[in-house]
Amino acid sequence: MGRRWQALVVLVVGLVAAWGPGGPTLAQPDPRPALRARLQFARPGGIYDPAQWRYTSDWFVYPNVFNWLVRWKPGPDPRELEPDLAERWTASADGLVYTFTLRRGVQFHKGLGELTAEDVVFSFERQMKDPKKSFYEALANIKAVEAVDRYTVRITLKERDGSFLWTVVSYRPGLIVSRRAVQQLGDAAFARSPVGTGPFEFVELTGRGEVVVRAHDGYFRGKPAVRQITFVHVGDENAAAAALRSGDLHIIWTRGNPEVVRTLRADRAVRTVRVIEYYNLFQVQFGPTFRPVQDVRVRRALAHAIDRRAIAAALPGLDEMAMVMRPPQLFGGTTDVPTYPFDLARARALLREAGYPNGFPLTLMVQKREPETTVAEILAAQWQAAGLNVKIDVMDPTAAFDRREKGTFDVTISATARPGDPHLFFWDVFHSDAAPPYGSNFFRYTDRDVDALIDAGRITVDERRREQIYVALQKKLMTDLPIIPLFYRHYELAYRDPVRAMTPGAFSMFWGETIRVR
Amino acid sequence: MAPYIVRRLLGAVVQASVVLVIAFTLVRLTPGDPVTAYLSRVQSEARVSPERIAQIRRDLGLDRPVVVQLGYYVARVLRGDLGISYTQSQPVLDIVRSQLPFTLHLALAALLIELLIGVPLGVYAATRRGSLADYLATTVATAGYSLPRFWIGMVLIMVFAVRFRLFPVIGVGEVGQPLDVLHHLILPAAALGIAGAAYVSRMTRSAMLEVLGEDYIRTARAKGLAARRVLTHHALRNAVIPVVTVVGVSLGRALGGSAVIETLFGRAGIGSLLVEAITQRDYTLVQGTILVFALGVFIVNLAVDLAYAWLNPRIRFT
Numbered sequence: 001m002g003r004r005w006q007a008l009v010v011l012v013v014g015l016v017a018a019w020g021p022g023g024p025t026l027a028q029p030d031p032r033p034a035l036r037a038r039l040q041f042a043r044p045g046g047i048y049d050p051a052q053w054r055y056t057s058d059w060f061v062y063p064n065v066f067n068w069l070v071r072w073k074p075g076p077d078p079r080e081l082e083p084d085l086a087e088r089w090t091a092s093a094d095g096l097v098y099t100f101t102l103r104r105g106v107q108f109h110k111g112l113g114e115l116t117a118e119d120v121v122f123s124f125e126r127q128m129k130d131p132k133k134s135f136y137e138a139l140a141n142i143k144a145v146e147a148v149d150r151y152t153v154r155i156t157l158k159e160r161d162g163s164f165l166w167t168v169v170s171y172r173p174g175l176i177v178s179r180r181a182v183q184q185l186g187d188a189a190f191a192r193s194p195v196g197t198g199p200f201e202f203v204e205l206t207g208r209g210e211v212v213v214r215a216h217d218g219y220f221r222g223k224p225a226v227r228q229i230t231f232v233h234v235g236d237e238n239a240a241a242a243a244l245r246s247g248d249l250h251i252i253w254t255r256g257n258p259e260v261v262r263t264l265r266a267d268r269a270v271r272t273v274r275v276i277e278y279y280n281l282f283q284v285q286f287g288p289t290f291r292p293v294q295d296v297r298v299r300r301a302l303a304h305a306i307d308r309r310a311i312a313a314a315l316p317g318l319d320e321m322a323m324v325m326r327p328p329q330l331f332g333g334t335t336d337v338p339t340y341p342f343d344l345a346r347a348r349a350l351l352r353e354a355g356y357p358n359g360f361p362l363t364l365m366v367q368k369r370e371p372e373t374t375v376a377e378i379l380a381a382q383w384q385a386a387g388l389n390v391k392i393d394v395m396d397p398t399a400a401f402d403r404r405e406k407g408t409f410d411v412t413i414s415a416t417a418r419p420g421d422p423h424l425f426f427w428d429v430f431h432s433d434a435a436p437p438y439g440s441n442f443f444r445y446t447d448r449d450v451d452a453l454i455d456a457g458r459i460t461v462d463e464r465r466r467e468q469i470y471v472a473l474q475k476k477l478m479t480d481l482p483i484i485p486l487f488y489r490h491y492e493l494a495y496r497d498p499v500r501a502m503t504p505g506a507f508s509m510f511w512g513e514t515i516r517v518r
Numbered sequence: 519m520a521p522y523i524v525r526r527l528l529g530a531v532v533q534a535s536v537v538l539v540i541a542f543t544l545v546r547l548t549p550g551d552p553v554t555a556y557l558s559r560v561q562s563e564a565r566v567s568p569e570r571i572a573q574i575r576r577d578l579g580l581d582r583p584v585v586v587q588l589g590y591y592v593a594r595v596l597r598g599d600l601g602i603s604y605t606q607s608q609p610v611l612d613i614v615r616s617q618l619p620f621t622l623h624l625a626l627a628a629l630l631i632e633l634l635i636g637v638p639l640g641v642y643a644a645t646r647r648g649s650l651a652d653y654l655a656t657t658v659a660t661a662g663y664s665l666p667r668f669w670i671g672m673v674l675i676m677v678f679a680v681r682f683r684l685f686p687v688i689g690v691g692e693v694g695q696p697l698d699v700l701h702h703l704i705l706p707a708a709a710l711g712i713a714g715a716a717y718v719s720r721m722t723r724s725a726m727l728e729v730l731g732e733d734y735i736r737t738a739r740a741k742g743l744a745a746r747r748v749l750t751h752h753a754l755r756n757a758v759i760p761v762v763t764v765v766g767v768s769l770g771r772a773l774g775g776s777a778v779i780e781t782l783f784g785r786a787g788i789g790s791l792l793v794e795a796i797t798q799r800d801y802t803l804v805q806g807t808i809l810v811f812a813l814g815v816f817i818v819n820l821a822v823d824l825a826y827a828w829l830n831p832r833i834r835f836t
Contacts, residue, residue, distance in 0.1 A: 207616045235781045239675065239784055246679045
């Protein structure tokens with residue numbers, strides 16, 4: 001037999017062996033679609049280590065790559081917790097010790113093995129020990145995180161915290177990373193090649209600013225319905241909508257632009273879902289050194305001078321007008337508080353009473369973006385009608401942020417989004433310890449009773465009691481009025497073929513595992 | 519010519535230094551703390567202690583006097599190091615290098631569109647001076663020049679991407695697949711190039727009108743040369759010299775305009791990079807990107823000047 005024949009026989013035998021039972025099979029193409037989705041926020045991210053987190057856009061990607069011990073049940077309103085990496089958990093009677101039992105057999109991406117208690121301990125400790133990590137301060141109340149055995153983790157707190165599961169374990173500081181991957185790669189490389197246990201495995205951050213994730217078929221909740229998701233940064237809302245309509249993108253998020261929403265709703269190829277973020281309060285904030293607003297009567301006058309119907313008319317069908325800080329749709333929310341309906345005569349009377357019968361000059365600082373600029377124009381016109389001399393000062397977000405931090409503004413408007421537990425919002429905006437840079441109490445509002453109620457809400461474990469505390473707190477706050485609630489923000493989730501359904505997430509969370517395709 | 523080029527390059531170094539100092543100063547005069555950008559606190563609302571903020575300021579060298587900061591920065595640039603981006607934690611040079619090809623593709627494609635539309639339109643209008651076609655070309659050119667690029671871009675997207683689905687709206691295409699890259703390039707390049715085409719056509723028309731009135735054109739015609747040959751060989755070659763000046767300006771403008779178009783079309787590139795860097799107060803990235811932009815414009819201007827000599831042998835460099 002010549003050499004050519006020998007080679008042919010070897011080839012045929014090899015092919016038969018490859019196709020035969022037990023032999024290796026040729027790869028079948030994955031029939032699942034690959035999707036392209038817009039990163040919600042108008043800036044590309046780039047650091048995919050949750051412990052070094054910087055950009056809200058990155059939160060679009062995190063829930064796809066990582067898991068928590070316990071997580072918010074996917075959906076627009078985080079009202080319920082559900083097991084994630086921990087199949088069950090218990091809290092000690094004194095509320096200081098939490099014990100989590102891990103699922104068995106949960107696999108990290110890239111063949112890095114099974115998740116164990118050591119990975120959980122490592123994920124918390126690397127943040128607790130390094131002041132440079134994003135959530136160092138947020139984890140200050142943890143005394144110890146221990147691996148009791150391979151599948152049991154115990155977290156001991158320094159003091160009781162009724163919001164612990166919501167604000168730490170299932171929130172930003174609580175994502176679990178692969179210890180092996182971090183130790184092998186180091187922090188810098190891990191941030192560009194992260195390894196978690198989520199439904200999608202991180203593939204790459206391309207030079208074009210796109211983030212590519214691929215289905216993790218070993219995901220403990222089952223195979224994702226899509227093969228790959230590419231997250232694309234599109235800064236302009238109109239361009240993003242056009243890209244969805246043309247089929248360039250399959251899923252986008254948009255907010256604040258009525259024209260874009262109208263266009264999307266009119267397109268029959270596009271399905272839209274409106275999500276009201278009741279935890280995302282757009283509000284009037286007061287400057288700590290602007291003399292007139294130090295008087296509560298002036299703050300109330302400004303509130304009475306606002307006609308929310310005009311704002312609603314300018315943002316048709318979009319944001320939901322707000323008369324209270326935290327609505328009953330959320331845990332701890334209530335409408336049983338003093339409110340300030342539109343009443344121009346009352347506003348003028350209050351200004352007279354406060355010693356400003358002829359009003360006063362006021363500069364309304366506003367970030368250059370929608371809907372801030374539109375709302376600012378409406379407020380300025382309404383406060384002018386109440387007798388004030390209002391000037392609008394438009395600036396970019398970074399400059400506005402720094403002036404809020406320094407307190408060098410008269411009055412401004414901005415949104416505060418604090419999903420989940422009420423403690424996050426109330427502490428961050430009203431506690432005297434939350435003056436910048438520690439928190440978002442830009443007014444430097446200080447009230448002992450308020451501080452005491454916020455602290456009590458945190459350390460109380462009984463849910464009914466907590467709810468009562470937050471109602472009492474809101475009564476006090478709506479009387480003092482350190483901010484004026486304007487409306488709850490909204491976003492529009494829009495998708496097209498082949499996406500059939502998707503659960504919208506709370507607070508910029510993209511739940512890739514909930515996507516269903518045709 | 520060599521001494522001329524050396525002299526121009528030395529001049530470019532001086533000009534680049536001036537640009538660098540201006541960029542360095544301007545970015546620091548803009549309100550907004552770079553430490554805020556470094557921690558991305560506008561987005562993350564991260565809680566940090568004043569001690570940590572002070573530590574980061576020290577780490578970034580921002581606690582030193584501005585003149586000292588400038589001195590350190592110039593020393594680094596001279597070593598070919600543009601610093602580390604505050605927001606991306608990577609060398610600025612690497613970031614700019616990775617984004618530059620996308621912007622160059624866009625600017626060159628826009629230039630090509632300017633020339634392909636502008637020059638024939640200008641020649642056509644000049645050879646039919648005073649006719650309806652001339653008025654029409656002038657009207658179209660004026661309209662094209664007056665329209666904002668952003669608006670042109672949106673119209674192109676709505677018509678060619680959303681309505682007819684001929685082109686994609688966003689992205690730069692798959693690197694390594696030239697046809698895909700080209701497919702993604704056409705709409706943004708058109709958005710950037712249409713206004714320039716209008717300007718080029720106006721310049722070509724006036725240059726052609728001037729040349730067509732010259733004695734040597736009359737002589738060429740009297741010799742019995744074909745009208746097409748007179749136009750292409752005698753008139754256009756001389757008329758194209760002022761147009762080359764416009765091309766230099768156009769390329770610079772296209773580089774500048776890339777910021778708007780890249781943002782609109784969701785394209786990577788140093789234009790959109792600069793916009794982000796300014797928004798984030800990423801000092802090192804702003805400085806590095808502006809420096810690269812400036813060097814790009816210097817190189818284009820030098821190339822334009824050299825092209826004069828090639829086109830017109832009467833021009834000598836001294």
